[in-house]
Amino acid sequence: MTCQSLDRINMDEKHIKILKDLGFDISQKDLTNDYWKKRAAEALALTTQDRDVYGCLDHTVGEGVRIFDIEGTEYLDVTGGVAVRALGLRYKPYHDFEASINDVVHELPGMDFDAIPQTLLAERVAGITPGNHKKRVIFTTSGGRAVEGCMKSAMDLTGRRRFVAFRPAFHGRTGYALALTSSNSKHKSGFPQGVDVIRVFYPYCYRCPYGTTEEDCSLECVEALRYALEVEGNDIAATVMEPLCGEGGLIVPPAKAVKGIYDLTKEIGAYFMSDEVQAGMGRTGKWCAIENHGVVPDYISMGKAIGGGYPMGASIGPAPMFTGGARHSETFSAEPKMSLLSLWIFKHLEDGEYLKKNVENGEYLKKRFNELKDKYEVIGDVRGLGLMIGMEIVKDKKTKEKARKLRDSIVKNAVQKQKLWVLGAGQNVIRFTPSYIITRENIDDVTDRLDKAIREEM
Numbered sequence: 001m002t003c004q005s006l007d008r009i010n011m012d013e014k015h016i017k018i019l020k021d022l023g024f025d026i027s028q029k030d031l032t033n034d035y036w037k038k039r040a041a042e043a044l045a046l047t048t049q050d051r052d053v054y055g056c057l058d059h060t061v062g063e064g065v066r067i068f069d070i071e072g073t074e075y076l077d078v079t080g081g082v083a084v085r086a087l088g089l090r091y092k093p094y095h096d097f098e099a100s101i102n103d104v105v106h107e108l109p110g111m112d113f114d115a116i117p118q119t120l121l122a123e124r125v126a127g128i129t130p131g132n133h134k135k136r137v138i139f140t141t142s143g144g145r146a147v148e149g150c151m152k153s154a155m156d157l158t159g160r161r162r163f164v165a166f167r168p169a170f171h172g173r174t175g176y177a178l179a180l181t182s183s184n185s186k187h188k189s190g191f192p193q194g195v196d197v198i199r200v201f202y203p204y205c206y207r208c209p210y211g212t213t214e215e216d217c218s219l220e221c222v223e224a225l226r227y228a229l230e231v232e233g234n235d236i237a238a239t240v241m242e243p244l245c246g247e248g249g250l251i252v253p254p255a256k257a258v259k260g261i262y263d264l265t266k267e268i269g270a271y272f273m274s275d276e277v278q279a280g281m282g283r284t285g286k287w288c289a290i291e292n293h294g295v296v297p298d299y300i301s302m303g304k305a306i307g308g309g310y311p312m313g314a315s316i317g318p319a320p321m322f323t324g325g326a327r328h329s330e331t332f333s334a335e336p337k338m339s340l341l342s343l344w345i346f347k348h349l350e351d352g353e354y355l356k357k358n359v360e361n362g363e364y365l366k367k368r369f370n371e372l373k374d375k376y377e378v379i380g381d382v383r384g385l386g387l388m389i390g391m392e393i394v395k396d397k398k399t400k401e402k403a404r405k406l407r408d409s410i411v412k413n414a415v416q417k418q419k420l421w422v423l424g425a426g427q428n429v430i431r432f433t434p435s436y437i438i439t440r441e442n443i444d445d446v447t448d449r450l451d452k453a454i455r456e457e458m
């Protein structure tokens with residue numbers, strides 16, 4: 001890890017001058033969380049997270065897993081920018097590479113005209129995704145649009161218009177993707193749904209919706225889908241599944257359930273799509289998290305970490321992917337600089353054996369969290385693959401009743417008192433998606449801070 005020591009912790013004069021030169025009269029005395037949160041609330045339509053919990057981040061400082069608010073308070077970050085920052089903040093080799101390509105012509109629309117970087121990136125992306133079949137790639141500017149690129153292709157190739165999706169699930173907040181999403185009513189109520197969806201429960205063994213245990217499971221979740229297809233119709237373009245359910249509560253489905261759903265999808269002549277926006281890019285120890293379940297999807301959507309912090313997504317599908325040219329595109333997709341940065345990330349993750357490290361560090365993180373689980377009645381479940389881990393907060397282990405308020409207060413305490421920058425997921429889960437450069441020492445520190453937060457809130 002390349003953390004440099006940070007002796008200055010308030011925004012420095014250089015960066016204040018940059019803002020002044022841009023026409024804003026800002027001085028050191030304005031650098032408080034309250035001032036900027038109030039100003040943000042007047043300017044921005046919304047935030048997805050609670051301003052009562054989180055401070056205003058300083059965009060000019062931070063290294064690795066160390067993140068700072070505008071008052072100079074340091075936090076240990078376990079969100080990785082919601083799985084965006086594979087290599088943490090201001091990773092030196094990445095910055096050096098970025099500086100070395102500053103002279104490329106980067107204002108070229110990636111899907112309108114050919115250029116070398118996006119072609120190489122498409123080859124690279126197709127190469128790391130499972131299956132030896134012929135693939136094609138479309139680049140996008142977000143994860144949700146990557147999902148939609150796949151959905152459009154599946155509709156184009158099959159002539160069908162309906163999808164299978166799960167509850168809970170998160171696939172984005174725009175049009176077609178929003179129709180698949182079902183993790184929080186705030187995301188979708190009141191908005192018309194772009195496509196017709198058959199929705200069944202996500203395989204969730206800790207709270208099996210069919211009341212079975214892992215021992216007596218007969219894949220009731222797969223049978224529920226079979227029944228839904230029989231009674232609602234099986235004219236399905238694709239089944240869209242997160243390989244680990246992220247936003248909906250960090251759920252790890254059993255491989256046999258994913259395989260059952262995959263097989264059923266194939267039986268009805270539909271495509272199977274893995275939404276890797278959060279779980280992909282090596283986070284779980286495989287380039288694509290679906291590889292953990294042993295199935296080869298027809299479609300894959302990628303986002304977040306693939307752009308190395310820049311807005312990029314990719315839709316990967318079976319060749320020819322679309323029935324003709326111009327059926328789908330985005331002006332800003334995969335412009336050359338972003339594509340080169342993405343190629344660098346792929347190479348660096350591979351050379352640095354980060355996929356292997358993610359498995360090792362993830363196991364260690366789970367081991368430490370399981371120690372907390374043994375200690376506290378309110379930790380019902382610790383689960384995850386690689387560096388994608390969830391901790392489910394319950395009233396007690398026996399009833400498993402969801403402790404939503406307690407989860408919220410633990411997160412608030414962790415952020416505000418223990419200085420652990422952490423996020424919730426689903427209704428009662430705490431989510432950990434740290435950057436891949438996290439160390440064992442950091443993990444011990446995370447565990448201690450979380451321990452204190454739980455103890456103080458119980």
Ligand SMILES: Cc1ncc(COP(=O)(O)O)c(C=O)c1O
Pocket residue numbers: 141142143144145147170171172173242246247275276277278279303304
């Ligand atoms: C699995 C999954 N799909 C899609 C998205 C949407 O990505 P974006 O916010 O970049 O549109 C997300 C975002 O969290 C996600 O986790």
